[in-house]
Every structure is written in structure tokens, then in C-alpha cells.
Amino acid sequence: MENKIIKSAGRRRKLEGIVVSDKMQKTAVVAISHYKKHPKYLRYFKATTRLKAENEGNQYKTGDKVIIEETRPLSREKRWKIVKKI
Numbered sequence: 001m002e003n004k005i006i007k008s009a010g011r012r013r014k015l016e017g018i019v020v021s022d023k024m025q026k027t028a029v030v031a032i033s034h035y036k037k038h039p040k041y042l043r044y045f046k047a048t049t050r051l052k053a054e055n056e057g058n059q060y061k062t063g064d065k066v067i068i069e070e071t072r073p074l075s076r077e078k079r080w081k082i083v084k085k086i
Contacts, residue, residue, distance in 0.1 A: 012070040016086065019064045020050065027078060028055035030068055053080040060085060 021029040032049045052075075053068045060066055065086040073079055 014067055014069050014083065015051075015080075016065070016067055017051070019055075019060050019062055019066055019082075022055060022058060022060065022062050026055055026058065027075075028053050028060055028066075028082060030066060030080070030082070051080050052078045053082045054078060055082055 015030075015032050017030040017032040019028045020031045030051050030053050032051060034047055034049070035044045036047045037044055051068065053066075054071070054074055060082055067083045067086060068080040069083045071079060071081045074081075
């Protein structure tokens with residue numbers, strides 16, 4: 001049986017968030033807010049996800065609104081890269 005390599009032509013996901021921590025070297029924590037629907041009560045509530053993103057040169061500081069892009073694994077928890085400031 002022959003293994004076929006299938007390359008996906010999909011785009012990398014991009015998310016918008018706010019830098020909440022820049023204390024690490026080359027890494028920033030970005031908070032992504034979104035709304036979820038409660039399964040029982042069917043109400044929407046705000047949920048926040050904190051993602052670690054590559055901050056090369058430490059140019060993005062706490063409070064900056066940024067766009068992050070999915071990338072290859074850079075470390076154990078880091079799978080995102082900051083693209084630009086809004």
C-alpha cells in the first residue's frame with residue numbers, strides 16, 4: 001500500500017485580540033474574546049481564550065490590539081505569531 005502525501009492549500013487562521021502580558025522574552029499572551037451559547041439555558045455569554053504568541057523583538061506591549069496568525073509549533077505552548085498592531 002502506497003502512502004500519499006496530501007498538501008492542504010488551506011489558509012492560516014487569523015484572530016484579533018489584546019496583549020495582556022509581555023513579561024516573557026519573545027512571547028506575549030494575547031486574550032481572544034468570543035461569545036458562546038449555553039447548552040441548557042441557550043443564553044450567550046462572553047468567553048476569553050488566552051494564547052501565547054511569538055513577539056519577536058518585544059515590540060508589542062500590554063494593551064495593544066493585535067492580529068495573530070497560526071503557525072508551526074514554536075515551543076510547547078506557542079502556536080501563534082503576532083502579525084501586526086491594529
